[in-house]
Amino acid sequence: MVTANPTTERVEKLAIEDLTIRYGDTVALDSASFKVFENEIFGIIGPANSGKTSFLRALNRMNEMTTGMTVDGVVRFDGTDVRDWRDVYALRSRIGVVFPLPVGLPLSIYDNVALSPRLRGIKSRAELDTIVEQCLTRAALFDEVKDRLDSLGSLLSGGQQQRLTIARALSQDPELLLLDEFSIAVDPVTTMRIEDVLKDLKQELTIVLVSNLVRQARRLADRTAFFLGGELVEVGETEALFTGEVKDSRTTDYLEGRFG
């Protein structure tokens, strides 16, 4: 898989078939179908209320924790319908999520990152130490916080908390990483650092990147989908979209900043 030519032999990580998401009677996403391949960064762009966050919530069955949210159609994760996973907690633990606003849990920095391993039953302090250092390092945060791992994660700066959230997601050892407009509360320099981290991570896992910045999607995503008002307007190779090979004129309008 690593040696395979990425354009010819791509392994399917997610298959979305006729996915429709509703809140009561409001349709947030209307029968979308597309695939996400292993070891790619899959970008999702679109203006506010286009159903991007709702889509992410359907992937790890967080819709079950949201009153009024219903999901029809199929999401296949590694070929299996996510609804057929008997253990939803095991499913979620394989999917890391980073939210638009950083969520530093009211625990120490160390405990933030050690939480997921602990939930998996890892107790050995040495093992936890290794995981914490590794994940913080990969999220480009370790050097800034290594002397105060005991202080509260929720009191870090916004940009630091977002990297802490990424470290926490990585501590799940996920196969799929969902990022929802991660750079909203992060300064440009930190954003660039995180973007570099994501490019490296692509070697090991699959990333779905919802972005409010069209240019960020262009920098990072291998393929990109364009959502608009609950409709999947377009999906294709990112470069192709940006160089004008689009089927729908609304895509060009959005990419060129004519709305949204």
Next chain:
Amino acid sequence: MSSSFSTTDLNVRNQRNERLFKLLFGLITATLILPVVIIIGTLIVKSEGTLTWAFFTEDPTNGMTEGGIFPALVGTLWLVAVALIASVPLGVAAAIYLSEYAKDNWLTRLINLAIINLAGVPSIVHALFGVGAFVLFFNFGTSILAASLTMAVMTLPVVIVSTRESLQAVPQSFREACWSMGATRWQTIWRIVLPNSISGILTGVILEVSRTVGETAPIMFTGAAFFLPFLPSSVFDQTMAMSLHLYVISTQVPHVPEGLPYGVALTLILIVMVLNSVSIAFRTYLRGKKKW
């Protein structure tokens, strides 16, 4: 806008109104505080000399016209402690269920409504319920157990409501972050929600205690005795209690020296004030340790 209506006139009027309302609301507040000041002041003046060490440590003697309040003091502690042991675990469990597990449907809303209404039921009604349920039906007799359970039932709604509020003060984003890592609801509650609401829950509980200390009606028919100059040895005994003792010596017993009821009343208020101070100190401590 007519130009003759100059803004400076308006400013002057606004400033005058501002002063007027500040004064008005200040006066209203002062009138409200006044009764409290008068009550405590009267108690302190009239009870002069009664609050001695012996008053707290000796039995009442001579038909309750002399001596101390020791058995009533101890009895009140028993009643409150047993009531807490019953109401806190149940109330906290119910609040966790309602806040963290229950779906927002008509049944949950009905239960919430019932809880709020239950909090408004007069204590004498709870007393009669206690007689029927605990004294007679469960056959606990008039005992600390029956009286405390009656008070527990009475305080349960308030414990539930205050606990639920503390739980809901924990931001939803923390729960979502935990769930999306694969944590169960219980793991999330145990590791994140409870540790960050426990101080708020305890504050509510302490406030609740201070309320039960003064209750008379619910214990009067279920377990508190007029006069019982020895200490209870188990929850199946009757006991004296501060609140009932105050009622008895001020209305039922002849020739009580004037200072005595005032001394008992002042002691009651002191207990409540100490408990409330603990609760406020706790809350201040909690605010200082705010974690987000």
